Amino acid sequence: MKALVHVTLKADVLDPQGKAIAHACAALGHGAVEGVRQGKLFEIEISAPDEAAARGVAAEVSEKLLANPVIEDYAILRIEP
Amino acid sequence: MLSVIQFPGSNDDRDTRFALKSVLACDAELIWHKQGELPAGTSGVVIPGGFSYGDYLRCGAMARYSPVMAAVRRFADAGGPVLGICNGFQVLCESGLLPGALIRNHHLHFVCQRVHVRVEQALAPFTSRSRAGAVLRLPIKHGEGAYFASPELLGRLEAEGRVLLRYCDADGNVSPASNPNGSLGNVAGLLNQAGNVMGLMPHPEHAVEADFGGRDGRAILGSLVDAVTGGHS
Numbered sequence: 001m002k003a004l005v006h007v008t009l010k011a012d013v014l015d016p017q018g019k020a021i022a023h024a025c026a027a028l029g030h031g032a033v034e035g036v037r038q039g040k041l042f043e044i045e046i047s048a049p050d051e052a053a054a055r056g057v058a059a060e061v062s063e064k065l066l067a068n069p070v071i072e073d074y075a076i077l078r079i080e081p
Numbered sequence: 082m083l084s085v086i087q088f089p090g091s092n093d094d095r096d097t098r099f100a101l102k103s104v105l106a107c108d109a110e111l112i113w114h115k116q117g118e119l120p121a122g123t124s125g126v127v128i129p130g131g132f133s134y135g136d137y138l139r140c141g142a143m144a145r146y147s148p149v150m151a152a153v154r155r156f157a158d159a160g161g162p163v164l165g166i167c168n169g170f171q172v173l174c175e176s177g178l179l180p181g182a183l184i185r186n187h188h189l190h191f192v193c194q195r196v197h198v199r200v201e202q203a204l205a206p207f208t209s210r211s212r213a214g215a216v217l218r219l220p221i222k223h224g225e226g227a228y229f230a231s232p233e234l235l236g237r238l239e240a241e242g243r244v245l246l247r248y249c250d251a252d253g254n255v256s257p258a259s260n261p262n263g264s265l266g267n268v269a270g271l272l273n274q275a276g277n278v279m280g281l282m283p284h285p286e287h288a289v290e291a292d293f294g295g296r297d298g299r300a301i302l303g304s305l306v307d308a309v310t311g312g313h314s
Contacts (some may be wrong), residue, residue: 013229014263016189065146068139068175070182071229 001046003058004077007067008039041077042066051079083109083309084123086153086169088133093166093286097129100302101287107306114147118240124309125162125206126153128169130222130284140183141171162206163278164305167223170280171269179273179280180238181230187263191224195294196261196278198269198283199249201242206308207252207272207279208245210300216253217246217297219283221261225283228264228271235265246270246281 009015018036025033044061048054058076067074083101087094101109109127112119119126134143134231144150150172157163157178165173167296173179186192197218211217230238238244246269249261255267262282270281285298306312 012231013184014187014227015188016185016263032211065138065142068142068182070180071184072172 001048001054002080003042003044003046004080005042005044005058005062006039006075006077007042007062007072008037008074010071010073013071035074040066041064054079056081082117082120082122083107083125083305084112084129085109085127085129086114087111087129088114088131088147088172090133090135091129091131091168093130093284093292097166097286100289100298101127103308104289105299105303105306107310112149114144114149116307117148117152118158119149119152123156123161125304125305126156126164128163128165128172129286130167130169133168133172136225139170139175141173141175143222144168144172145175157273157278160275160277162301162305164207164301165278165280166284166286167221167226167282171225173280174276176201178278179271180234181228181271183225183282184227184229185225186223186261190227192223192261193220193222194261195220197249197251197253197259198271199253199255200300201244201247204272204276205304206246206277207301207304209304209307211304214253215300216249216251217233217283217300218288218295219285219297220287220294221283222274223262223282226262226264228266228268228282230265232291239266239269241274243272243274244268244270245272245279246283263302298306
């Protein structure tokens with residue numbers, strides 16, 4: 001199975017990279033872009049008997065490794081067969 | 082004996098050993114991260130700067146799970162002094178041995194320059210050779226050195242006097258202009274609650290000889306040496 005995990009900076013953490021990307025969007029002529037927050041997407045291959053088990057593994061590695069809870073949140077977007 | 086931890090990607094490990102051993106005359110050895118135990122006789126630990134594991138995922142995130150870190154945690158829990166420099170500071174934050182996190186510099190640039198830091202307290206085992214209010218000139222070189230903590234945590238750190246070093250100007254004035262990376266509270270160096278674990282972004286090991294960037298780094302490393310040898314020079 002495959003888990004898709006999205007890691008984002010918490011709302012109160014400054015994201016200078018996102019800011020720079022937003023500036024670049026404006027420079028491209030897309031003044032409609034009002035803000036960008038940059039995150040990370042992890043595609044994790046998991047050998048598990050069912051979705052619940054795969055979700056459990058994804059949650060554990062997210063909490064222990066993929067996200068730093070001081071500055072980041074994570075969301076398991078979906079589990080694919 | 083001071084154990085200097087060596088991860089794949091550490092690059093200030095040898096300079097740190099040189100500063101401790103050849104300049105400050107304290108026994109110091111490089112300890113490979115795969116070792117599950119610190120050598121017997123370890124009286125202090127230094128986690129040096131560099132790019133452990135290529136800074137993959139987040140700075141310090143992978144090093145946290147190296148076998149040696151469990152031993153470093155036991156050592157710290159038992160009250161042993163642990164100093165993390167630059168990437169070592171990041172590793173200590175990722176490990177939870179120090180609170181908060183170090184994030185991308187607010188201006189996105191890698192900074193490589195000499196800065197001034199103000200010593201907020203003269204305390205063993207890390208700043209006893211200095212004095213409160215002293216200004217040290219030390220090099221920094223990092224891309225992810227902006228100290229971040231929630232407002233509550235930062236308030237607690239300030240109230241408990243755990244900010245040991247702050248970015249300042251040559252006269253010791255702390256201001257946004259003297260902040261090279263966007264660190265909250267101009268934090269450059271920090272203590273854990275028990276007072277035996279310190280992290281700092283500046284590099285004291287690169288400032289131990291007059292002809293090579295000054296000697297202000299001795300105020301930090303020399304304090305650690307004094308603490309583990311019981312001496313003072």
